[in-house]
Amino acid sequence: MNFELTDDQKAMRDQLRALLLAECKPEYVRACDEEERYPRELFEKLAAGGWLGLPIAEEYGGSGGSCADICVFLEELAWHFEAAANIYYTSIIIAADALQHFGTEAQKKALLPKLARGELRFAFSLSEPNSGSDAASLRTRAVREGDEWVINGQKMxxxxxxxxxxxxxxxxxxxxxxxxxGITMFLLDAKTPGVDIRRLKKLGLKPMDLNEIFLTDVRLPADAIVGAVNKGWRNVLKTLDYERCCLSAVNVGAAQSCLDKAIAYAKQREQFGQKIADFQLIRQKLADMDMEIDAARLMLWRSANLVDRGVPNNKQSAMANLASSETYVRAALNGMRIMGGWGYLMEYDMQRHYRDSKLAEIGGGTSEILRIVISRELLR
Ligand SMILES: Cc1cc2nc3c(=O)[nH]c(=O)nc-3n(C[C@H](O)[C@H](O)[C@H](O)COP(=O)(O)OP(=O)(O)OC[C@H]3O[C@@H](n4cnc5c(N)ncnc54)[C@H](O)[C@@H]3O)c2cc1C
Known part of the structure; x- marks a missing residue:
């Protein structure tokens, strides 16, 4: 049993931390949040540093990081800028994972090196207006016509x-x-005629755009698929545990950021002639936050370790996802409590965590769905 990062992982985290302290300052994060814009400059720096290739095998231009390595990376990135970590997960990790597991050799050679260099970005579209948790009941229709697929429907x-x-x-x-x-994963060029992408307004994670997509007679070549025809659901299931580990790492990093900000605030704010950090009720909140974050991190490390060893871990990764997401939401709430009225002001970062944290309880499966996954394993 080992509860420590390896020396290589510590070195990687320290190198990334140095980059983020220089290139991802709090003012930059606030500006991207307020302007609701993609952090292009940061991603260019990450690409230049070779960080975008972490989830991609060396033979395709990446550095072939393990699941544990990627979790260390995501925790650190989320500590500095949670939305950037979510964007990294969505626009790079999901695609790298799907292409490496199910892509043809031609797709891997054409797409993965560009993904690693930051020349390509991806999105993943499963949900629809009438299919969320019950994702496999999706209705968007793909019909084969000669050498093409013709797609009609709406994604959400x-x-x-x-x-x-x-x-x-x-x-x-x-x-x-x-x-x-009867589901297939399509490789849809976002500029294909008939694809209409419309931005949705949302509560938090403002730098990461959220969209609905209307598909009207979208024509794709027959080979624009990832994996086998009608076997797309296998793609989703195969990578689910790994992806839940990644989301858990984002949650842990962001929750730790709440705690560190709350501690800094409590140590300088005075009321009733003393630092509020000296009130027992404030200390209790800090202690609870620390304990919960630590527990979530340990669950995450266990799941990542199982993923890397190829051991089935559906229950463990669901647990890590559930524990880390609810921990993050509570950490943001306690952070707001500790900051009193000041936390409510837009000039402080805690309100951003308060807004951003809610998605953690939705993406990768809602808390209810994750509890169903865990209890199903218990009752097998
Ligand atoms: C900011 C954001 C980003 C997202 N990004 C993506 C993306 O990039 N790609 C993508 O495909 N999707 C994305 N999603 C969609 C996300 O995966 C879904 O919102 C999620 O799966 C839940 O589906 P739903 O919102 O339709 O809720 P529903 O499934 O309608 O659930 C509503 C409520 O019912 C509960 N419920 C549902 N089924 C059960 C059950 N069997 N037992 C008990 N309770 C149940 C749920 O837990 C929830 O409380 C995103 C969502 C958000 C908000």
């Missing part, structure tokens, strides 16, 4: 579609098959 809640070159889009390619067996 697609993050990063505005900045994406390609969208990994799930559509129903066999309407007669049982619902999990």
């Amino acid at each position: 809640f697609c993050s990063c579609a505005q900045i994406a070159d390609y969208i990994l889009m799930m559509a129903r390619s066999d309407a007669q098959a049982p619902k999990h067996d």
Whole structure:
């Protein structure tokens, strides 16, 4: 049993931290949030430093990081800028993972090196207006006509579609098959005629765009698919545990950021003639936050370790996702309590965590769905 990062992981984290302290200052994060804009400059710096290739194998131009390495990276990035970590996850990790597992050799050679260099970005589109938690009941239809697929339908809640070159889009390619067996993952060039991407307004994570997508007679070549026809649901299931680890790492990093900000504030704010950090009720909140974050991090490390060893970990990764997301929401709430009225002001960062944290309890499965996954394993 080992509860420590490796020396290489510590060195990687320290190198990344130095870059982020220089290039991702709090004022920059605030500006991207207020202006609701993609942090292009930061991603250029990450690309120049080789960080975008971390989830990509060396033979395709990346550095071939393990799941544990990627979690260390995401925790650090989320500590500085949570929305950037979510964008990294959505626009790079999901695609790198899908292409490496299910892409053809030609797709890997054409797309992965560009992804690693920051020349391409992806989005992933599964949800629809009538299919969220029950994602496999999606209705967007793909019909084969000669050498082409013709796609019609509407997708909902697609993050990063505005900045994406390609969208990994799930559509129903066999309407007669049982619902999990008739779905295909399409490689949709976002500029294809008939694709209409519209931005949705939302509560938090403002630098990451969220969209609905209307698809009207969208024509794709027959080979614009990732994986096998009608087997797209397998793509989703195969990478789910790994992706839940990644989301957990984002949650842990952002929750730690709340705690560190709350401690800094409590140590300087005075009321009743003393620092508020000396009030027992404030200390209790800090202690609870620290304990919960630590527990979530340990669960995350366990799941990442299982992923890297190829051991099934559906329950453990769901637990890490659930614990870390609810921990983050509580950390942001306690951070707001500790800051009193000041936390409510837009000039302080705690309100951003308060707004951003809520998505953690939705993406990768809602808290209810994650509890269902855990209890299903218990009752097997
Ligand atoms: C900011 C943001 C970004 C997103 N990005 C993406 C993206 O990039 N790509 C993508 O495909 N999707 C994305 N999503 C969609 C996200 O995955 C869904 O919102 C999520 O799966 C929940 O679906 P829903 O919102 O339709 O809620 P619903 O599934 O309608 O759920 C409503 C409520 O019912 C509960 N519920 C549902 N089923 C059960 C059950 N069996 N038992 C008990 N309770 C249940 C839920 O937990 C929830 O409380 C994003 C969402 C948001 C808000």
